[in-house]
Every structure is written in structure tokens, then in C-alpha cells.
Amino acid sequence: MRIPLPPLRRWYQRLDRWAEAMAADPRFLWKLFFLALAFRVAWVLWHPTVNLVADMLGYHESGLSLLNSGELRVKGRISASRPPVYPLFLYLVYYLFGPGNLLAVRLIQTLMGAAIAVITFHLGRKVVSRKVGVWAGLLYALYPAAWGFNDMVMTETLFTLLLTGGVYYLLEVPRGRYQDAVIAGVLLGLATLTRTVLFQFPLFLAGLYLLFSRDRLKHLPKLAAFAAAFWMVLLPWMARNQRVFGTPLLTTKSGVDLFQYNHNPFSYILNNYSLEDTSYTKGLQGWMLTELERDQLTRDIAVNWIKEHPLLFAFKGVRMQWNFFGVDREYAWWIMAGYWGKAPRWQTAFVLFFFGPWIYLVLPLAIWGMVYAWKRYFHSMKNLLILILYNLAVTFVYYGFSRNRMPLIPLFLVLAGYALTQLPAMLDDLKVPGVLRRPAPAVALSLLAFCLIGWVLEIYVDFGSALGLGFTGFDWGEISK
Template sequence: MTEVQSKATSNDRRALWQIFTAAFIVRVLYILLAHTFKVRPSDDHFEFGWEMGRIGRALATGHGYADPFTGHTGPTAWVPPGYTLLVGGVFRIFGVYSKLSAFVLLTFNSLLSALTAVFCYEIGLRCFNRRVALWSGWLWALYPAAMQYAVRWIWEMTTTTCIFTALFVLTLRMRGVGDQKQYEQTWQQWAAFGLLWGVLAMVNPSPLIMLPVMALYILAAPFFSSTILKVRIGKATLAAVLFLAVIAPWTARNYAVFHRFIPLRDNFGAENYEGNSDWSTGFPWGRTVPLENHQILAEYARMGEPAWAADRAAKANAWIKAHPGRFAKLSMKRAWMYWMGVPKSVEEAGILEYLRLMSFQFLSLCGILGAALAVRRRKPAAWVFLSAFLLLPLPYYLVTVQARFRHTLEPLICILGVYLFQSATHRKTVA
């Protein structure tokens, strides 16, 4: 390694430490100064983690993995256990729905969000240049929209985003993007690939739609030959085994409890019915299981969660089949809102709401244009970026949409937006 390369590596490490530290401190200070650890106690503290908070309470009070809504409704697989077990453990140690528990969980979110800034830096450095890396890392560290879910939401978005971004980094490393020398993928890297995808599946299965894309991108790395392909397939098989090993205990638990195959979660039918039915407008207002509707809650408890969700899935599928035109319009409306923002109710509208939507739309447009530019200029991993933009939103187009669902993509949007403006500045300077 030359002296220049050694200095660059030292500068990178210093920059990463500065970005991470600043990001973490800013987030924790916000939690303390804005008192976001004081969660509103409405609906018996339902906003404290929503279904995950309810299940966490059941775990902490000895009722097992159960009761995602109101009262003791029985076992559940409504959400996978990755983040929910963390909530239950924190409740057990620091108190159910306590301010201290909220602070601990939000601080954990902030730690992962700060780590995501580090991953943004590495992606920018490997795929583009150091200038893009620096701006991407600092933008994620300090831009308010990038930290909102870490400091305000006790939910899995920040964890999902951090793990997915880490997997993107791992994919680039295994492909050799940004390395001066090509190194063959190791067994350890493939093991980490399988384990990380397994952990992500246990937190939020939706990003699994990108698993085949990333795996194929790694398998097709340079220095490709039939012999090397066989070795890589062997390593990929190890990753698959480890992935299944991570999710197998949860799947086995679900089969033992519900006597049916539920790999990760069983709420899709209920969500689909909420998004595609006679009263659906495309907007995500309302809850899948209204807490104030005792009749629906009683039906849910009586039928059992899997049967109740399957019944709603059948109703949703029948409605979609009978109303294909309206389903298409709803899907297009949800696609628009995924990228352009989900408006709040009329009562909540105001100047801040318009500014929020403008910021949301601006970032989406920058990310999309940056992805198009990266593909046009044949930048490394450009098609992986584009695949994420095309595939990750698909379930939300078809079922339901919330602003928070875009968060998994936002590190990539951040990097590509910086690349877009950096390219324009560079072109102007050259001219």
C-alpha cells in the first residue's frame, strides 16, 4: 500500500468516526430536548410501539408472544419477533410503557441510524467518489428527515433501514466494487450475507424481495468461470442454510401454536382487506383492527388470528377480482403517494404540512434522477440501485402506503441525490 493510499484510508476512518459521533449525539440530544421519550398515553399507550408495544407488554408480563391489540386475544404472528423481542426485553428491565424504556429504545434506534450514516459513506465511496461519500454521510447524519423515525418512532423502520443498508455495503464488498484488486468472495462473507438476511427477515420481511437481486449480482462478479461459479454456488448454499436456520425456530413456533405454515407473519390478508375493499380510497387512514370496534376485536379473538386474517384475505381477493379497474386506480394512487408523500387529514394541513410534502417530493425526485444518471453513466451497482427503487415499493403499491415505508430506500435516495448534484457541479466547473 502506498503512502497516499494509507493517508486516504486514515482520512476515511477519521471521517467515519466524526460522522457517526455527530449523528448519534444529535439524535440523542433531540430525544432529550424534544422529550420524545414521553409517549402519549392515549388508547392505553397504543402509540408506544403500537402492536409491537402490545406484544412486548405481553412478553414482559408473562403472557407470551400474544395480544397485539386490546385485551388478551391470544397468540400472535402479526409481526415477526426481531424488534418486538427487544421491546419486550426493555420492558422487562426498565418498565412497561415507562419513559426510561422509551428513552432506551429510541437511543437504540439512534445508534443504528448513526451507523447507517457510516454505511452511506462507504456506498458513496465505493460507487462514486469521496466527495459523494462525505456529503452522503453528513447529510444522513444531520438532515432532520433522515433521523425522524429514529428519535420519534418505537418501531422497526430504523433497524430495517440499517440492516438493509449494511447488506448493500456487504454486496458491494463481495462484488469487489471500489477495490483496487479483485478478491474472491470468502466463506465468511457469504455466511454474514445469509445471517444478515435472516435477521432482516425476522425484523421486517418486505425487503426480502431484493435478496435474489443482490445474490445474483454477487454470483456474477468478475473473473467468472464454470469452476469459480461452482465454488460460489457452494458458498451461496451455505448462506441459504444459515438464512433458513435463523428463521426456522420462529416458523416452527408458529406451526406448533397455529397448526399451519406461517414462515414470518400472518397479517397480509388483513392489510390487503383494509387497502382493497368497498370503502378503500387509497389513503392509509384508519387501523387494520380498530381498537374502538369491540365487535371486530371479538371476532378476531374468537376466530383466532390466522383464520381471521385468512378470511379477510379471501374477501380482499374476491373484491380485487370483481373490481380490477378500481384496484388498478388505487394501486396507481398508492404508487404516487409512496414517492410524492402521503397527505395528512384536512385538520392537520398547514404550512408545515406543505413544507413536509415538498421536502418529501424533492428527495424522491433527486433520488430517481440520480439513479437514472447512474445507470446512464454505467456507474458500479447502478442496476442494483435501480432494482431497489423498482422492487422495494411494489408491496405498498398493491396493498397500503405510509410515508415511513420509504425509509428503507432513503439512504440510497440520499446517496443518489448527492451524486446528482455533485455531477451537475462538476460539469459546471469543467465547463
């Protein structure tokens, strides 16, 4: 007699067969693209008019300044606090569709978001298989926080597009062709000119290969080609800053970023607050200093604090990892700050509870997928993991929010996609006695326990912030003229 399968396993088998059918469907990528696009366009058109808040104001002003004067300016002054690629994108949109046409910006970003879903499929296909690509691409198409970042006038969508495109070619470095190394360097260089977080990645990548690879000398030429292409992309911007500021810097904000959490007492770090106290800056306000002076002053304060408080710095690094893997809350915060105008409370609550908890599903799957794919697919996913590790190291030294994690979501979804293809085997492995004696489940459960501690802390902190903080929308009308 045939024993019927449990309902959940039957449901999983149907989904698995569907994924196999989609993997064989030659039109799947078009279906994926238009599915991702439909959700993103619908989200934008739900509220076609928005009010810029916080960082969006600076990006908007930079785009307008390029249009009006041909220079990147912030608060009227020539600036290097924001790298140039996203302001150039805004300049192009404003030139084609009219100054301040935010709807055009957001709709074009929906196209970028749909393209990222397709690239995510290709990452999964390249690392493991087409079926993993189906799951990874579909999860990104349906990932609500990605819809939110597509909707905002911020760098995340363009940065993610360049990052995932660069990673697609980076997967072949250093074993593939020189062409792959150069294309990866160019795309990740452009990503760095969108958000500067990747500036030291070529050194990090080369250092790991030179330290741990047996073929280090064989790999060196292609690693050098990648690094050369990467930094060649940065040179024009750095030359501009040499001309304007007298030094070939990439940004005048790196010291401020280092300072943001590297000066706080324990209670502030624990509760994810940054102490705003001018005694740390010798009573000086930011407007009293040039960008270079402010950057150097804040960097010096942060470096001295790290030297004087090494244990607190280490705790801050751990706390930032928990922050990095927290709920996707930024979009809800911007609504509270007035992005949708005077939005009803139910809309804010809907966004928070609809966007936020997805990481609770994705991250456990990604952890499980990474651990169980380690031996079989390590070589194909090695550079993907190195990029994630690099970002975690930056988060440890500087700071991290779920916003900083967002561009890495396609990479996590590749790992989660593998977990979905192997879910029954992984669950069966957990049923075998001696779970903690076997490396794979022991490592996965340990990483999950670490994240769980952070999630409990983040829920407590976010709930307290929602009750205790008031947000006021900014008036951006003046700089829109």
C-alpha cells in the same frame, strides 16, 4: 480578464471542496456519527415523556409480554401478527432499564440512527466514491424524518440498521465471496424478522439474475448461499408458529395487509382511504376470529377483488407508488394522535413543515443520480436498485406510505450524493437543445413528472385530512403496568 462565477456556482464549488476535504479526513466518520447522534438526542430530550399511540402500543405490549411470560402476546393472546426481533429488542431494554422505560428505548435508537449514517457513508463509498459517501452520510445525519422515527417506539430504526448493513454485503453478491453472501443473508433475514416485507426478496433477486445475467450458472451457488442463510434465520420463528398455530407461517398479518387497499372503490383509492365496512368480511369483526381465520378471510377477499377488478387493482398500484413517495407526514400524525400529549398546534405545524418537504429535494436528486450513474456504476449499484425495485413491486401489490419508504432513504441518499458530485455537469446537460431526445435527461424528467403528479395529489389529500379528521390519543396506562 477572469470572468467571475455566478454566486450559486461559487457556493457549490466551496461545498464540493469541503466534501473532498471530508472524504480525505480520517476522523470524518467519528464527526458524522456524533453529528447524527447530537441531533437525534436533542430531539428526544425536547420531549422526554411520550404517550404511545397506534402501532406503538402493540410493540410495547409484545415486549412486556416477553418480559412477563416469555411469550409474544397481543391483547392477551399468543400472536404471530408481529415478527419477533423488535419485541425482543424492547424486552432486552425493559429487562436492563426497567419495564416501560421508553426514554431508554428512544435513546438507544438514537445510537442506531447515528450508526446508520455511518453505514450510509460506506454504501456511497462502495458504490461510487468516498465523496459520494460524505454527501450520503451527511444527508442522512440531517434528514429530519429519520430523527422522528428514531424517537418513536416502532420498528423502522432497527429495521433500517439491519437493512443497510445487509445491503453493504449484498453489493458484493453474487460476484464477491461466499462470506459476503452469507452475512448479507443473515442480516437481511434478521431484518425480515423485524418487518416481513423482505420475505420474498431472495427469490426476486435470484430470478432477475437467472433471467438476465449471462453468467447465471456461475452466479447460482452464491445466490443459493445468500438465500439459504436468509431462510435459515427465519426457521426458528416459523418452527415456533408451526408449534403454536399448526402452520409454519412468518406472520398472521399478510392477508390483512393485502386486504387493506385491495377491496376499495375508485374514489377511496384516489383519496388514499381504506373502506371500513364489515359487509366485506360477512359482518365479522376482527375480535370474533382467530389470527389465522382473520388472515385467511381477508386474503381470500383481496384475491377475489383483484381477480374481479384488474384495472382498479392496476390503478391502486400506481396510486400506492405516489403514496410511497409522498411527504414524510407520519410523525406529525402521531403528534396529532397524542404522542406528545396535548401538544400546541404550532409544534404539530412545525413538525409537518420541517419534516415533510425534504423528499421534494432528495427524490429529484436521487432520480438524477440514478439515471446519470446508470452506465458508469451499474454493476456496483445493481443490487441496490434491485432492492428498491422489489420494494416498489411490493408497494404495487399491497400498499405503501412514506413510513414504508423510510428504511430505503439511505439508498436514495447514495444516489442523491452522486447527483450532488455531478450537479454542474447535469445542469449543463439540460441547457443543451434536444433534452427529450437524449435518454438520460428524458428518463429523469419523465420520472420526475410522475412523482410531481403524486405530490400534487398528496398535498391535496393531506390538507383535506388535516382539516377533516380528528385524532384522539390512546390510553396505554393499563398495559404499562
